Amino acid sequence: MNAETKPNLRETLRLLGSASRGSWLVNLVNFGDGVAYFGVLSLMTLFMEVNVGFSTHWSTVSISLFTGGVTLFTALGGGTISDRLGVRRALTLSLALVLTGRVLLTLSPGLGGAAAAAAWTSILVMAFGEGVIQPALYSGIKEYTHPRAATMGFAVLYSIMNLGIVAGELVSPWIRQWWAANVEGVSVRAQPAAGIAGSFWFFIAFTALLLAAHLGLFSRKVEVRDRVVEAAPAARPDGPLLDRLRALPILDGRFLFFIFVLLPVRTLFAHQWVTMPHFVTRAFPPEIGARWEWLSGLNPLVIVIFVPLFAALTRHRRVVDMMIAGTAVTALSSFLLVGSPSLPLLVTYFVVFSLGEALWSSRFLEYVADLAPPGKVGVYMGLATIPWFLAKTVTGFYAGWVLDHFVPKAGPQDPGTMWLVYGLVALVSPVGLLLARRWLLAKESAAGG
Numbered sequence: 001m002n003a004e005t006k007p008n009l010r011e012t013l014r015l016l017g018s019a020s021r022g023s024w025l026v027n028l029v030n031f032g033d034g035v036a037y038f039g040v041l042s043l044m045t046l047f048m049e050v051n052v053g054f055s056t057h058w059s060t061v062s063i064s065l066f067t068g069g070v071t072l073f074t075a076l077g078g079g080t081i082s083d084r085l086g087v088r089r090a091l092t093l094s095l096a097l098v099l100t101g102r103v104l105l106t107l108s109p110g111l112g113g114a115a116a117a118a119a120w121t122s123i124l125v126m127a128f129g130e131g132v133i134q135p136a137l138y139s140g141i142k143e144y145t146h147p148r149a150a151t152m153g154f155a156v157l158y159s160i161m162n163l164g165i166v167a168g169e170l171v172s173p174w175i176r177q178w179w180a181a182n183v184e185g186v187s188v189r190a191q192p193a194a195g196i197a198g199s200f201w202f203f204i205a206f207t208a209l210l211l212a213a214h215l216g217l218f219s220r221k222v223e224v225r226d227r228v229v230e231a232a233p234a235a236r237p238d239g240p241l242l243d244r245l246r247a248l249p250i251l252d253g254r255f256l257f258f259i260f261v262l263l264p265v266r267t268l269f270a271h272q273w274v275t276m277p278h279f280v281t282r283a284f285p286p287e288i289g290a291r292w293e294w295l296s297g298l299n300p301l302v303i304v305i306f307v308p309l310f311a312a313l314t315r316h317r318r319v320v321d322m323m324i325a326g327t328a329v330t331a332l333s334s335f336l337l338v339g340s341p342s343l344p345l346l347v348t349y350f351v352v353f354s355l356g357e358a359l360w361s362s363r364f365l366e367y368v369a370d371l372a373p374p375g376k377v378g379v380y381m382g383l384a385t386i387p388w389f390l391a392k393t394v395t396g397f398y399a400g401w402v403l404d405h406f407v408p409k410a411g412p413q414d415p416g417t418m419w420l421v422y423g424l425v426a427l428v429s430p431v432g433l434l435l436a437r438r439w440l441l442a443k444e445s446a447a448g449g
Contacts, residue, residue: 022144030160040203060278091214094133098130102126104121176188267391267422326357
């Protein structure tokens with residue numbers, strides 16, 4: 001869409017304010033999944049080590065396989081299932097799957113010799129469920145949001161998800177503290193990773209309530225009545241197979257470069273759940289580790305506030321320029337952790353990292369959705385997440401070893417070097433985008449963007 005055809009801020013807000021019931025029901029699931037998915041994810045690597053009995057290496061590997069599996073299922077089938085079932089039924093299926101997986105994961109430590117197998121099975125089930133829910137949410141926003149409010153629609157989607165994360169991370173430490181004291185008979189101040197099962201049961205109950213609300217409120221009538229953009233299947237293209245393959249954006253050189261150049265900076269996002277929990281509980285005093293979720297919750301809190309704000313202020317800016325600025329801020333934030341462990345610097349890191357994310361993450365979703373033809377939003381979203389799959393999958397295979405080397409449970413620690421290396425790797429993304437900016441914009445100009 002050309003900049004001169006985009007609505008002004010007042011019209012955009014008016015369109016969002018008059019959003020249909022279907023749009024808000026999509027965002028209800030979006031909020032609820034933010035609460036439960038990220039609430040479990042932020043504690044999952046500690047749960048695998050402390051409760052299930054994995055080593056540090058295998059706990060980080062398991063989380064990488066889980067988050068990587070989410071992206072893999074999104075890319076290789078979740079988007080297709082979402083497109084074929086429709087938003088309403090796809091959300092029902094995915095919520096039922098993640099509920100089943102979370103129950104199995106929480107029960108796994110009590111299964112004796114089958115604990116590891118149960119934990120791995122739960123990872124597979126939850127990953128498939130999340131692989132369906134994510135493209136269904138993206139499709140839902142495109143179908144139930146007015147096209148002229150698309151930029152803000154995706155920003156609101158991203159912001160509401162993060163509002164859910166804030167809510168989950170806020171209550172989780174209190175639940176863990178109660179569960180540790182009353183069920184496990186220990187103190188979270190003495191054992192910062194205690195009480196995780198209590199938080200998991202809370203997120204299970206929340207998921208069950210969310211599924212019930214979705215089934216009760218998102219009816220077939222609402223699905224048909226409130227749709228703004230018809231989810232019709234794309235017309236079958238004519239011509240030779242090779243010509244049809246060349247027409248796919250995933251085979252376009254600029255598009256491929258655009259999504260893969262983000263791989264280095266995306267590793268920092270993976271470190272938020274495979275490295276940060278261990279880093280905080282090992283390098284900082286126990287009272288800080290016992291409230292790890294509150295530190296993790298700073299990220300979504302900043303996102304809730306600044307994603308819609310930045311989207312409104314930069315809605316006429318080119319996506320490439322926003323990616324350069326945002327990824328640069330995200331990468332540079334890691335250098336705040338190069339010195340000795342410091343709580344003020346750690347808090348500052350989370351804030352700066354989040355501001356960088358707020359600049360570019362929702363615009364990337366908009367970019368991919370705009371490329372997708374009718375009926376193919378889920379598929380295209382899935383294809384665009386392939387580099388994200390690589391970042392999430394690969395990171396956990398070395399993160400555990402790096403943690404044990406630079407931030408061991410006992411003995412001398414050197415976390416500053418670890419974050420220096422991770423920051424330098426992440427800088428490859430903004431530098432690569434900056435060097436290729438003219439080439440990337442040439443395609444956008446040719447398309448009339």
